[in-house]
Amino acid sequence: MKGKVCVVTGATSGIGEVAAIDLARRGARVLIVGRSAERCAATLERVRQAAGGDPSMTESFVADLSSQAEVRRLADEIGKRCDRLDILLNNAGGMFLAREESADGIEMTLALNHLSYFLLTDRLLPLLKAGAAARIVNVASDAHRGGRIDFDDIQLRRNYGGWRAYQQSKLANILFTFELARRLEGTGITANALHPGFVRTRFFQDFTGWVGFIIKLGARVAAIGPEAGARTSIYLATSPEVEGVTGRYFVKCRPVNPSPRSRDRATAERLWRLSEELTGHAAAVR
Numbered sequence: 001m002k003g004k005v006c007v008v009t010g011a012t013s014g015i016g017e018v019a020a021i022d023l024a025r026r027g028a029r030v031l032i033v034g035r036s037a038e039r040c041a042a043t044l045e046r047v048r049q050a051a052g053g054d055p056s057m058t059e060s061f062v063a064d065l066s067s068q069a070e071v072r073r074l075a076d077e078i079g080k081r082c083d084r085l086d087i088l089l090n091n092a093g094g095m096f097l098a099r100e101e102s103a104d105g106i107e108m109t110l111a112l113n114h115l116s117y118f119l120l121t122d123r124l125l126p127l128l129k130a131g132a133a134a135r136i137v138n139v140a141s142d143a144h145r146g147g148r149i150d151f152d153d154i155q156l157r158r159n160y161g162g163w164r165a166y167q168q169s170k171l172a173n174i175l176f177t178f179e180l181a182r183r184l185e186g187t188g189i190t191a192n193a194l195h196p197g198f199v200r201t202r203f204f205q206d207f208t209g210w211v212g213f214i215i216k217l218g219a220r221v222a223a224i225g226p227e228a229g230a231r232t233s234i235y236l237a238t239s240p241e242v243e244g245v246t247g248r249y250f251v252k253c254r255p256v257n258p259s260p261r262s263r264d265r266a267t268a269e270r271l272w273r274l275s276e277e278l279t280g281h282a283a284a285v286r
C-alpha cells in the first residue's frame, strides 16, 4: 500500500479505526474523518504510531457527515491536501431509535448513512480518477435484506422506526454501490459494498430501553471484535484478489448475493435521481 492515499470516514471508532490503523501499518497515507476534534486527535495519534511516527503519512479532518455543507467542505479540504486518491472507505454510520433530522432537515439515518456516501464519493471523484485504479468501498450491512426503499415516504415521516430506517439506508448503500459501479465502467475505478458482521463497537452504545438492553446483551455474547469486523473492509481496500472486481457485495471477504431488491436496476436509478434531488447535486458520474 506504499504510495497509496486513503480516506476513511468514521475512523474515530470501531471498524473504521481498525481499518485506518491497518492501512497506515501497510504504508499507505491515511486521511481520517471524524465528527469530534477530540476523538480525531486520539485516533490520529494511534494511526500515526502505526505509520511509524511519520506525521506526513496521516491527517485528520473534522466533519459532521450528516450535514451536506460539511461534506462539501470536507471534499474541498481533502482536495487541497492531495492531488489523487486511491481508496475511499465510506464507513461512518449510525442508527437512530427516535426520528431525528439533520441540519438540512433530512431524516438523520438517510442523511448520514446514504446521502453522505453519495455526496462525498461524487465530490471526490476527480481525485479518485487521478488515483491508480482507485477503489470505493462502502460499508453496508446484511440488515439491508429486510429493507425496502419507500419512495413515497423515504424520510419515514409517517411511520418511523429506527430499524426500518437503518435497513432502508443499508439497502440504499448497496443500490448506490451497484449503480456507481455501472456508471464508472471503463474508468478503472471499482466500487464494492460489504457487510462487516455483527461487531462489538460503539454503534449500540446510545441504545436505551429494552431494545438497547437486548442488543447490548446480544453484542456481548455473539458479536465479533472490531479487528474481525474490519477484515472485509481492509480486504476490499488492499487485496490484489479483488483488483478490477466491481459492483459486488462481500461478506467475510467473499462475494455473496445481496437481496433481490438491492439488485433491481430501476430502483437503483430512481434512488440515484432522488439522491441528486435531496443533495441538490447533479452527480459528475452520469
Ligand SMILES: NC(=O)c1ccc[n+]([C@@H]2O[C@H](COP(=O)([O-])OP(=O)(O)OC[C@H]3O[C@@H](n4cnc5c(N)ncnc54)[C@H](OP(=O)(O)O)[C@@H]3O)[C@@H](O)[C@H]2O)c1
Residues within 6 Å of the ligand: 009, 010, 011, 012, 013, 014, 015, 016, 033, 034, 035, 036, 039, 063, 064, 065, 066, 091, 092, 093, 094, 112, 139, 140, 141, 142, 195, 196, 197, 198, 199, 200, 201, 202, 203, 204
Ligand atoms: N457494528 C455492527 O454490528 C455493524 C453491522 C453492520 C454494519 N455496520 C456498519 O459499520 C459502519 C461502522 O460502524 P461501527 O460499528 O464501527 O460503529 P461505531 O463504533 O459507532 O463507529 C461509527 C463511526 O461513524 C462516526 N460517525 C457517526 N455519526 C457521524 C456523523 N454525523 N458525522 C461523521 N461521523 C460520524 C462515529 O464518530 P464518533 O466517534 O464521533 O461517534 C464513528 O467514527 C457503519 O456504517 C455501520 O452501519 C456495523
